[in-house]
Amino acid sequence: QVQLVESGGGLVQPGGSLRLSCAASGSIFSIYHMGWYRQAPGKQRELVALFISGGRTNYADSVKDRFTISRDNAKNTIYLQMTSLKPEDTAVYYCKARIGAPPSGARLYEYWGQGTQVTVSS
Numbered sequence: 416q417v418q419l420v421e422s423g424g425g426l427v428q429p430g431g432s433l434r435l436s437c438a439a440s441g442s443i444f445s446i447y448h449m450g451w452y453r454q455a456p457g458k459q460r461e462l463v464a465l466f467i468s469g470g471r472t473n474y475a476d477s478v479k480d481r482f483t484i485s486r487d488n489a490k491n492t493i494y495l496q497m498t499s500l501k502p503e504d505t506a507v508y509y510c511k512a513r514i515g516a517p518p519s520g521a522r523l524y525e526y527w528g529q530g531t532q533v534t535v536s537s
Contacts, residue, residue, distance in 0.1 A: 417441035417526045419510045424531030427500055431535070435495040437510030437528060444520035447513040449493045451484065453506035453533075463508070466493055478504075500535045508533050 423435040439446065450465035450473075464484040465473040472484055483496045497504070510528035515521065 417443060417512070417514055417524070419512055419526050419528035421508065421510045421528045421531040424508060424533045426534045426536065428537050429501060429535055431500050432496070432498045433500065433533060434497070435508055435510075435531060435533075437493050437512075439491040439512050439514070439526075442517055443491060443514055444517045445515040446491060447515060447523065449486065449510065449512045451493075451495050451508055452511055453504075453508045454530075455503075455506040458506075460509070464495060497533075500533075502535050504533060505535050506533060507531070 418440050419437055421435060421437045423433060425433060427433050448465055448467045451463040452460050453463050454460040463475055463478055464482055466484045466486050474482065481499045485494045507530040509530045512526050514524055514526060516524060
């Protein structure tokens, strides 16, 4: 069993910054990718940023020049540094991980965190 715990959400003014964290713990042999998704009221959940094993990253076009995803391998933790925030960034942000289970990592599972609210408003 794996648990993902997000933190760092809150209320910020337009143009401000926030940093989100997501820590994975439990029965982990390997992490194939970890990333951030978001869901605004009345909209479907969408990919924000993805960190893939080997260091490759993917970003939604709407955040590409403003958000940065990074990883601390020793802590099984990813971060999302968000700058120049806009009201349209308001959403619940969810951490997602694809994990290879012990003993070999051959069995893959996907896990979701509970989400953290980000509100951008003046």
